[in-house]
Amino acid sequence: MKITNKLDLPAGLVKAVSTERHNEPGCISATTLLQGVKHIILTDRHWDELEDDVADRIWAIWGTAVHSLLEQEGENDFAEQVMSYPVGDITLTGRIDNYDMKKGIICDYKTASVNKVKFNNFSDWWYQGMIYAWLLRKNDFIVNKCRFITLLKDHSKIDAVRDHQYPQNPVFVYEFDVSFLKILQIEKFIKNKVREYVRCAALGDGDIPPCTPDERWDKATKYAVKKKGRKTAIRLLDRQAEAEEMAADLGKGHYVETRPGESTKCLSYCRCCGFCNYYQDCVKAVDEKIAV
Numbered sequence: 001m002k003i004t005n006k007l008d009l010p011a012g013l014v015k016a017v018s019t020e021r022h023n024e025p026g027c028i029s030a031t032t033l034l035q036g037v038k039h040i041i042l043t044d045r046h047w048d049e050l051e052d053d054v055a056d057r058i059w060a061i062w063g064t065a066v067h068s069l070l071e072q073e074g075e076n077d078f079a080e081q082v083m084s085y086p087v088g089d090i091t092l093t094g095r096i097d098n099y100d101m102k103k104g105i106i107c108d109y110k111t112a113s114v115n116k117v118k119f120n121n122f123s124d125w126w127y128q129g130m131i132y133a134w135l136l137r138k139n140d141f142i143v144n145k146c147r148f149i150t151l152l153k154d155h156s157k158i159d160a161v162r163d164h165q166y167p168q169n170p171v172f173v174y175e176f177d178v179s180f181l182k183i184l185q186i187e188k189f190i191k192n193k194v195r196e197y198v199r200c201a202a203l204g205d206g207d208i209p210p211c212t213p214d215e216r217w218d219k220a221t222k223y224a225v226k227k228k229g230r231k232t233a234i235r236l237l238d239r240q241a242e243a244e245e246m247a248a249d250l251g252k253g254h255y256v257e258t259r260p261g262e263s264t265k266c267l268s269y270c271r272c273c274g275f276c277n278y279y280q281d282c283v284k285a286v287d288e289k290i291a292v
């Protein structure tokens with residue numbers, strides 16, 4: 001991957017953000033497995049052609065710095081250990097920030113924005129924690145719980161005072177228990193995803209199915225019922241017909257505004273989008289049409 005430096009930032013910063021391939025040949029990490037299959041394969045195939053700017057990678061340094069400060073081992077725990085286990089011809093790996101052997105607790109350190117907590121958006125961490133739990137169990141360790149210690153990088157004390165729904169501290173703990181049923185559930189997910197990855201790895205770029213709506217962070221199109229002269233919508237609905245009916249019932253001066261959905265990851269967060277036909281044909285083309 002080429003790292004550009006558009007802001008002419010110091011060499012030390014450029015060095016700190018420079019990155020190697022995340023996966024060895026034949027291996028796939030837990031965090032990689034959570035990406036869309038098309039994203040995984042295109043990123044790997046086009047690694048040497050991909051570009052990223054130092055400024056856009058700055059939060060990655062923050063995450064790395066936090067990890068190196070916190071990776072202390074206690075009497076009963078180990079830190080930054082890589083666990084692995086074969087799934088067919090692929091080796092699944094996971095670097096675990098901290099594992100308490102006595103209590104069977106996996107602990108992972110994260111940096112995140114306040115919105116993640118406000119919208120209770122933790123499904124990616126649930127899957128990551130469960131893959132780690134599966135890897136540990138396969139290596140004969142017990143796992144009872146996963147904990148994600150989250151440093152909220154945009155936390156505001158003023159907003160916390162004003163709003164009781166707002167996270168009250170700059171550290172948030174997301175945690176859940178690990179059960180036998182959850183282990184079976186994640187095993188099924190792992191096997192299906194690896195099978196799909198292997199199947200698609202034999203296809204050309206354009207023949208690999210697009211990442212799923214969840215993996216693309218899709219937002220659905222919404223229909224806002226509005227009134228002339230009022231800034232905010234009266235109601236936001238999923239179906240156009242329902243919105244049209246409501247505007248008609250409310251009478252003169254009411255109308256429907258369409259708020260087009262988008263594939264947020266494809267548009268703003270996918271490094272390999274330049275090599276993705278789904279992005280070129282469906283996301284970029286639609287976005288350009290809306291902008292006109």
Ligand code: SF4
Pocket residue numbers: 036038039042210211215216263265266267270272273276277278279
């Ligand atoms: S642009 Fe979207 S569909 Fe294509 S690889 Fe990236 S995330 Fe997946």
